[in-house]
Amino acid sequence: MCIYSGRIDAELELGDRVIILKDDGAVVVHGKNSTNAKNWMPAGSEWQEQPGRYTSEHVKRKEKLEIYVQQVFAEMHCNAELDGKLIKIGSEREMSDLLAAQMDRIEPGLMLVAREAATPVGPIDILATDNEATPVIVEIKRGAGVSSETAYQLDRYREALPKMPQWEGTKPRCILVAPGLKKGVRELLKEKEIGYVRIGYQDLKEELRQVSRKRRSAS
Amino acid sequence: MCIYSGRIDAELELGDRVIILKDDGAVVVHGKNSTNAKNWMPAGSEWQEQPGRYTSEHVKRKEKLEIYVQQVFAEMHCNAELDGKLIKIGSEREMSDLLAAQMDRIEPGLMLVAREAATPVGPIDILATDNEATPVIVEIKRGAGVSSETAYQLDRYREALPKMPQWEGTKPRCILVAPGLKKGVRELLKEKEIGYVRIGYQDLKEELRQVSRKRRSAS
DNA sequence: GCAACGAGTCGCTAT
DNA sequence: ATAGCGATTCGTTGC
Numbered sequence: 073m074c075i076y077s078g079r080i081d082a083e084l085e086l087g088d089r090v091i092i093l094k095d096d097g098a099v100v101v102h103g104k105n106s107t108n109a110k111n112w113m114p115a116g117s118e119w120q121e122q123p124g125r126y127t128s129e130h131v132k133r134k135e136k137l138e139i140y141v142q143q144v145f146a147e148m149h150c151n152a153e154l155d156g157k158l159i160k161i162g163s164e165r166e167m168s169d170l171l172a173a174q175m176d177r178i179e180p181g182l183m184l185v186a187r188e189a190a191t192p193v194g195p196i197d198i199l200a201t202d203n204e205a206t207p208v209i210v211e212i213k214r215g216a217g218v219s220s221e222t223a224y225q226l227d228r229y230r231e232a233l234p235k236m237p238q239w240e241g242t243k244p245r246c247i248l249v250a251p252g253l254k255k256g257v258r259e260l261l262k263e264k265e266i267g268y269v270r271i272g273y274q275d276l277k278e279e280l281r282q283v284s285r286k287r288r289s290a291s
Numbered sequence: 292m293c294i295y296s297g298r299i300d301a302e303l304e305l306g307d308r309v310i311i312l313k314d315d316g317a318v319v320v321h322g323k324n325s326t327n328a329k330n331w332m333p334a335g336s337e338w339q340e341q342p343g344r345y346t347s348e349h350v351k352r353k354e355k356l357e358i359y360v361q362q363v364f365a366e367m368h369c370n371a372e373l374d375g376k377l378i379k380i381g382s383e384r385e386m387s388d389l390l391a392a393q394m395d396r397i398e399p400g401l402m403l404v405a406r407e408a409a410t411p412v413g414p415i416d417i418l419a420t421d422n423e424a425t426p427v428i429v430e431i432k433r434g435a436g437v438s439s440e441t442a443y444q445l446d447r448y449r450e451a452l453p454k455m456p457q458w459e460g461t462k463p464r465c466i467l468v469a470p471g472l473k474k475g476v477r478e479l480l481k482e483k484e485i486g487y488v489r490i491g492y493q494d495l496k497e498e499l500r501q502v503s504r505k506r507r508s509a510s
Numbered sequence: 511g512c513a514a515c516g517a518g519t520c521g522c523t524a525t
Numbered sequence: 526a527t528a529g530c531g532a533t534t535c536g537t538t539g540c
Contacts, residue, residue: 080381080382081380082379082380082533084375085378087375088371088372094325098324098325098326100326102311102313103374104315105315105374106313107313107317107319107333107334112326115324135533145367146369148365150365152322154306154307155323155324156304157303157304158302158303158330159303160300160518162298162299162518163516164517194514195515214518215517215518219529220412220413224443255529277300280300325536326535330518331518381533383532414530434531434532436514438514473513
């Protein structure tokens with residue numbers, strides 16, 4: 073049974089648990105189902121043991137987890153030495169990199185102006201110009217369920233850009249690149265005259281792997 | 292060493308790992324640090340074992356995790372029977388419940404009209420009216436770092452409401468209730484004339500616990 | 511050091 | 526079954 077107190081208060085009822093203590097002070101309590109832990113404590117927490125009661129406390133964060141143990145099924149210690157890192161292929165950043173180098177996939181004739189172009193309302197993934205020198209704001213999402221939020225975000229970019237000295241007097245266009253949209257977003261995009269190009273990780277997979285291979289061999 | 296392929300491609304380099312197999316088919320691979328798993332598979336995955344190579348596959352989702360094992364430090368099986376659930380006090384929903392019953396804490400004179408009031412641009416946490424029958428849109432956030440996004444969201448509610456038959460001709464006000472804001476959001480709220488009331492979980496803690504106690508004794 | 515933002519986000523609730 | 530949205534979100538990158 074666990075009692076957590078901190079950013080919320082919570083009680084995890086009695087049950088069979090797997091408790092992991094990490095080297096950095098993190099604590100993880102898993103239940104019988106699901107990928108996520110039921111309870112946890114962040115790195116930097118202090119572990120203490122008393123008979124039948126373990127506690128983990130993070131003083132600075134004012135968080136505390138009490139674990140009441142009735143029976144220990146098994147216990148093991150392991151000196152974790154090796155901790156190879158996780159290499160990911162296909163993050164939004166990587167997809168953005170690839171598309172910035174192959175802008176014709178988004179729309180023929182686009183010319184790259186800037187990545188993560190700063191505006192008062194946030195950074196634009198890819199800023200480009202078309203054949204007519206009209207600025208084109210490109211937003212890339214890797215997830216299939218793009219919400220209406222993204223449409224509003226693009227709207228804000230489009231509104232903010234002409235207020236910047238470099239883009240005064242322009243009428244920017246917007247293009248959303250994503251593998252899929254949530255219900256109703258298609259209509260919202262049309263209404264707001266935001267273009268939509270359906271590209272997802274699966275479409276770029278092979279090329280992304282090649283790029284990744286090159287990068288690894290280069291380093 | 293793990294190879295994941297699915298929504299992304301990833302390689303987890305060799306290291307000391309804790310692997311958990313859950314009853315529902317979920318798989319979790321933890322490294323030496325941090326609360327989060329390095330790799331995982333969702334519930335419903337199928338587990339297979341070969342010498343030195345384990346695989347977990349979720350056919351429908353087209354996801355696969357291969358785990359290459361050099362040495363097994365320890366292995367244990369446990370029939371997880373009991374799995375008490377997690378009871379949380381202080382979720383946004385609970386805070387919203389409490390504040391809806393004590394609207395004076397937000398602003399004296401407010402009268403509750405609806406919870407999760409539907410609008411074309413999303414549901415309003417708490418919809419109220421003030422002494423002058425002006426609609427008041429209340430948004431509640433439990434996290435300390437409320438972003439500018441929330442201000443825009445409230446703006447959209449305020450714009451959408453007068454277009455609904457019941458609220459035609461009204462000029463709604465907005466109030467944000469949260470324990471804290473991200474940098475610059477305070478200014479944005481002022482600019483948009485959105486009210487801000489600083490209330491967080493810590494302020495409501497005692498009352499939330501009481502409500503929770505009552506509910507438990509009632510059931 | 512904090513702030514901004516993506517995530518293989520996950521998981522829950524209502525439709 | 527799906528959509529919408531909160532989360533003790535976490536973790537990484539940039540400033």
